[in-house]
Amino acid sequence: xxxxxxxxxxxxxxxxxxxxxxxxxxxxxxxxxxxxxxxxxxxxxxxxxxxxxxxxxxxxxxxxxxxxxxxxxxxxxxxxxxxxxxxxxxxxxxxxxxxxxxxxxxxxxxxxxxxxxxxxxxxxxxxxxxxxxxxxxxxxxxxxxxxxxxxxxxxxxxxxxxxxxxxxxxxxxxxxxxxxxxxxxxxxxxxxxxxxxxxxxxxxxxxxx
Numbered sequence: 001x002x003x004x005x006x007x008x009x010x011x012x013x014x015x016x017x018x019x020x021x022x023x024x025x026x027x028x029x030x031x032x033x034x035x036x037x038x039x040x041x042x043x044x045x046x047x048x049x050x051x052x053x054x055x056x057x058x059x060x061x062x063x064x065x066x067x068x069x070x071x072x073x074x075x076x077x078x079x080x081x082x083x084x085x086x087x088x089x090x091x092x093x094x095x096x097x098x099x100x101x102x103x104x105x106x107x108x109x110x111x112x113x114x115x116x117x118x119x120x121x122x123x124x125x126x127x128x129x130x131x132x133x134x135x136x137x138x139x140x141x142x143x144x145x146x147x148x149x150x151x152x153x154x155x156x157x158x159x160x161x162x163x164x165x166x167x168x169x170x171x172x173x174x175x176x177x178x179x180x181x182x183x184x185x186x187x188x189x190x191x192x193x194x195x196x197x198x199x200x201x202x203x204x205x206x207x208x209x
Contacts, residue, residue, distance in 0.1 A: 015206040021098040029102030034142070036103065037076045037110040045072030070118045077111035078104060109149060109197040113142040116195065149191055149200035156187035156201070157208025180209055 022029075049068035052060040061067040084104065087097050117138040160183040164176050184205045191201035 015209055017207055018094065018098070019207065021094045022102055025095060025098045025102065029099060029106060032099060032103040033106035034110055037073075037107040038114070040076035041069065041072040041111070041114055043072070044075045045069035048072060066118055066121060070115055073111045073114040073118065076114075077108050105200060105203050106146075108199040109145045110142060112195070112197050113138055113145050116141065145196050146200070148194070149197040150204050152191045152194075152196060153187055153201040153204030153206075154208050156183050157205045159183065160205070160209055184209070 045065065045068045048057065048060060048071060049062075049065040051057045052062040052068060055062075060071070084097070084101055087100065117134065121134070160180055163179060163183070168176055168179065184202050187205045188198040188202040192198035
């Protein structure tokens with residue numbers, strides 16, 4: 001359900017974004033998204049692994065924390081659509097809204113990188129450890145996912161502008177809307193197929209549009 005609903009909502013949020021508040025707090029948003037998602041993943045993963053070791057949870061590997069930590073990264077990839085809608089109706093402080101909204105957009109990329117990094121580690125409990133090279137690889141992978149997702153969104157946003165300006169002369173309004181929605185969803189699909197963050201891609205496509 002989350003995957004089905006998120007692309008359209010992210011495109012709409014990016015299209016109607018207050019860009020001044022978002023980019024003014026961009027450093028704090030990235031900090032919350034990275035550190036907050038890592039902490040959330042570790043807390044959820046360690047808690048699940050402890051419950052599995054005690055036999056309170058079946059279905060999780062109780063010999064290695066890898067599977068539990070991977071599940072923790074999935075839980076940390078939150079999509080706060082309902083919270084953002086409530087905050088918008090309440091008219092909260094723009095900075096608070098920008099922080100919560102921005103973190104919910106960027107934490108998807110962090111969760112993707114954490115999941116991929118954990119998947120590359122050994123399943124053996126004795127060999128399961130996080131080295132300096134693993135941390136460096138995760139950081140470089142995060143930068144790659146972040147930059148690639150943003151670039152994908154910007155590219156499709158510019159391509160949409162080119163199509164609607166040059167190829168849809170005297171077109172009806174619903175044709176332009178369908179082109180915009182289709183291009184945004186195409187950005188999501190292509191980014192997801194390339195192991196990038198589809199939600200970030202469709203969001204920045206909406207920003208450029």
